[in-house]
Amino acid sequence: MPMKPPILSVEGISKHFGGIQALSHVSLEIHAGEVLAICGENGAGKSTLVKILMGIYQPDTGSVFSEGKEVKIRNPADGQALGIALVSQELSLAPDLSVADNIWLGSRRVPLFHRRAALRARAADTMAMLGFGGDFIDRPVASLSLAERQLVEIARNLCRDAKVLILDEPTAMLSDREIERTFAAIRRLRAQGTAIVYITHRLGEVFTICDRATVLRNGQVVGSARTSELSRERLVEMMIGRKLENVYPPSKREFGQPLLAVRDLRVPGVVEDIALTVRRGEIVGIAGQIGSGAAEVIRVLAGLVPDSAGRVELGGRPVPLGSRSRMLAAGVAFISEDRGAEGLFLKREVRENLVASRYGEFSRLGLVDWRALGEGAKRLASRVGIDFRRLLHKAEDLSGGNQQKIAFGRCVDPPKPGLVLMNEPTRGVDVGARSDIYAIMRGFCAQGFGLLMHSTDLEELLGMSDVVLTLYRGRLVGRYERDGVELQRVLADITHANRSA
Amino acid sequence: MTRQRAINAIRALLLALLVAAMATTPGFFSAPSIIATLDYASLIGLVAIGMAFITISGNIMSLALSATMATCGEIFLLTSGMGMWTAIAIALAAGVVITGLQGFIIGVIRANPIIVTIAAFALLHGIVSAFTGGARAYPDPGAEYSLLRTRIGMVQAPLAVFIAGAIAAQLVLTFTRFGRNLFLVGSNFRAAEAAGVVTWRTTSIAYCLAGFYTALAGIMAAARYQTADLELGAGYDYEAIAAVLIGGIAIQGGMGSAWRVVIGAVIFAAAGTLLVLRGYSTEMQRLLTGVLIFCVVCLQTGGAKR
Known part of the structure; x- marks a missing residue:
């Protein structure tokens, strides 16, 4: 089929770091006007490959070809000269400047004396191609949504004549409506003949937006x-190297006494009038887009939001909001969506991370019993499937x-089994480890825990939850039992599609 | 990793330089100079242990420890008529309260630690000057505290206190819940909060301990000189943070040990003695302090950028 040589291709690329072979004999082709998905679990070599294409790493062996000619990408400037651009999750825009100014900021193509109108016209054309009209280019970046900023970043690269756009997890932080917009822009780019490399953990998107997938x-x-x-x-099988049976373990549907009862929960300006219950043995999922307040409900119940009010009872006893340590004492565990900033102590040992909330169990009169702690940490590690030998490694090495x-x-x-609160329980977790985590969650249910989770991955939320609650702009919209829940209904609720009058 | 290797190489080089200077400086390995070095290391070291609690807690350093040291020294001398142990207890309590209050403010309202301690420094200076009218403090004529001035062989009282203090500090860090929580709070404050650690309490206790060790230094210094004023602790903040950093404790917090402080204090004091023996002025020691802090901070933060 290929009439023209691929716009970019690599052949037999290998790269090692110390004793680890990050890439061995990797070959792939990227064609103009095509969206290529690069799939793989964490550590499969995706980011190493991207960094080689960008000129950040040099391959040990192998060659890179641009439009059929062999090229060397020695540094990021070489990569840019070949028209290769990366749009990563961290955007580098100046919030106070306008869209047009951001597009041209730092560009070497702009001479000291230039016609501003010409630059504005080019910026406007590019934004129009991505689906933005009129005065969009004059808006300050600070007023844009995350998706819009991402598209500005893409436009910025297009104005620098990018031919190959590498999008690294572009939808990770976007709401469903925003994702649609991004997809529309990608389709337009494809039609214009731009080559797009699409890196994602969300398998659904591979089929929605990508033409080809390399695993x-x-x-x-x-x-x-x-x-x-x-x-x-087949895709999952290729990624993890084995068949994946039923990702979501079945619910036993043995629910006990109500564990958590919440009434009149509110955080000014974020959520209003939230009422919900979680029984023992049950997983309740809160569906809602980014900004809907769903993640905030979880944080409030963890005791992490000072400015919150409401009546919360745990096992029939009222507990005060606003103190994480008191919530912990009442049996409320919390798993953050942001492991680096809030979830873990990445610079500390795995063992310390495991026992961080529970020094009380391994100490008497304020003195730590290291023997009990060592054994306790081993027990916890084995319960969640972490290798003993890694207990003394730094968490960031995992x-x-x-x-x-x-x-x-x-x-x-x-x-005593209590309540486990989770925000995005499998963010940044690859497919294999995901099913382990789902099994752990169901294991909690069997022991009589109650679980309350929020996830923007609706497939996961519907797959795991016994009860799904939908949230729109800080208010509960619907409640669905496991049997009666449909993806379309949930989606309509959280985007307010049916009711927008 | 190559960066780490470069840092280790520079460390080894500096250490070799220090040893070479020791070997070629006549009289460094004589009893008086060793005693002087260890003595100097003890006073710096006591403040540095206190400082290390603050550094490990993630609050960088305190700029009020010099003033606290002086204040506690003065309090010890002014109350020395009530008996040595009573005076010690009062001075220690003063150190704990003065510094612990700063820790409470920093821990509860998350105030900037540097600014809080600068304010505390100014406040202490003002209060003490108003109280004493700027006069030096002298011990009560009948006061008896010769125990604090004893010397057995090469070991002087401050050294004994420093060694005991370092061991106690290490035990606190390793074997108490507070110590373990301190590392968590220092390495990632938000994660500690989310894990249910009572962060304000941990921070406050760290500052209380900082005050305790600083007061010990103040008492030992006041007993040595038999007089004290606000200049008693001058420069000790900087020398203590230099010792902490030379020992290899990360300025970002969340790691460190009392052993590292001991090593840092001894190296720093040895460098000071070398300067004196080679005929440089005390101003040169200040210069050395500045250069050392600069070097270590540049090395450390450079290393943190992967």
Whole structure:
């Protein structure tokens, strides 16, 4: 089929770091007017490959070709000269400047004396191509949504004549409506002949937006196929190297006494009038877009929001809001969506991370019993499937999946099973470790915990929850039992699609 | 990793330089100079242990410890007529309260630690000057505290207190819940909060201990000189933070040990003695302090940027 040589291709690329072979003999082709998904678990070599294309790393062996000619990408400037651009999750825009100014900021193509009108016209054309009209280019970046900023970043690269756009998890932080907009822009870019490399953990998107998928596993290319000829099961199998049976373990549906009862919960300007209950053995999921307040409900109940009010009872006893340590004492565990900033102590040992909330169990009169602590940490590690030998490693040396298991390990086997609150329980966790975490969650149910979670991954939320609550702009909209829940209904609720009059 | 290797190389080089200077400086390995070095290391070291609690807690350093040291020294001398142990207890309590209050403010309202301690420094100066009218403090004529001035062989009282204090500090860090929580709060405050650590309490206790160790230094210094004024602790903040950093405790917090402080204090004091023996003025020691802090901070923060 290829009439023209691929716009960018690599052949036999290998790269090692110390004793670790990050990539071995990787070959792939990127064509103009095509969206190529690069799939793989954490540590499969995706980011190493991207960094080689960007000129940040040099390959040990192998060659890179641009439009059929062999090229060397020695540094990021070489990569830019070839028209390769990366749009990562961290955006580099100046919030106080306008869209147009941001697009041209720092560009070497702009001479000291230039016609501003020409630059504005080019910026406006590019934004129009991405679906933004009129005076959009005069708006300050600070007033834009995250998705819009991402598109400005893309426009910025297009105005620098980018031919290959690498999008790294572009939808990770976006709401569903915003994702649609981003997809529309990607389709337009494809039609214009831009080559797009799409890196994502969300398998659904591979089929929605990508033409072809190349799968990496342990630094090797496992296969490459058109997405139209690929099934979801086959893709997962290629990524993890084995068949994945039923990702979501079934619910036993043995619910006990109400554990958590919430009434009149409110955080000024964020959520209003929230009422919900969680029974023992039950997983309640709160669906809501980013900004809907769903994540905030979880944080309030964890005791992490000082400015909150409401009546909260745990096992029939009222507990005050606003103090994390008091909530912890009442048996409320919390798993954050942001492991680096809030979830873990990445610079400290795995063992310390596991026992961080529970020094009380391993000490008497304020003195730590290191023997009991060592054994306790081993027990917690084995319960969540973390290798003993890693207990003394720094948490940052573990993969995302193993880090998340540490966070779950903190909640395992308390003196009394209580409530586990979770925001995005599998963010940044690869497919294999995901099913381990789902099994841990169901294990909690079997022990009589109650679980309350929020996830923007609706498939996960519906797959795991016994009861789904939908939230729109800080208010509860609907409540669905496991049997009666439909993705379309939930989606309509949280985007307010039916009711917008 | 290469960066780490470069840092280690520079460390080894500096240490070799120090040892070479010791070997070529006549009289460094004589009893008087060793005693002087250890003595100097003890006073700096006591303040540095206190400082280390603050550094590990993630609050960088305190600029009020010099003033606290002087204040506690004065309080010890002014109350020395009530008996040595009573005077010690009052001076220690003063150190704990003065510094602990700053910790409480920093821990509860998350005030900037540097600004709070600068304010505390100014406040202490003002209050003490108003109270004493700027006069020096002298011990009560009948006061008896020769125990604090004894010397057995090469070991002087401050050294004994420093060694005991370092061991106690290490035990606190390793074996108490407070010590373990301190590392968590220092390495990631938000994660500590989310894990249910009572962060304001941990921070307050760290400052109380800082005050305790600083007061010990003040008492030992006042007993040595038999007089004290607000200049008693001058420069000790900087020398203590230099010792903490030389020992290899990260300025970002969340790691460190009392052993590192001991090593840092001894190296710093040895460098000071070398300067004196080679005929440089005390101003040169200030210069050395500044250069050392600069070097260590540049090395550390450079290393943190992967």
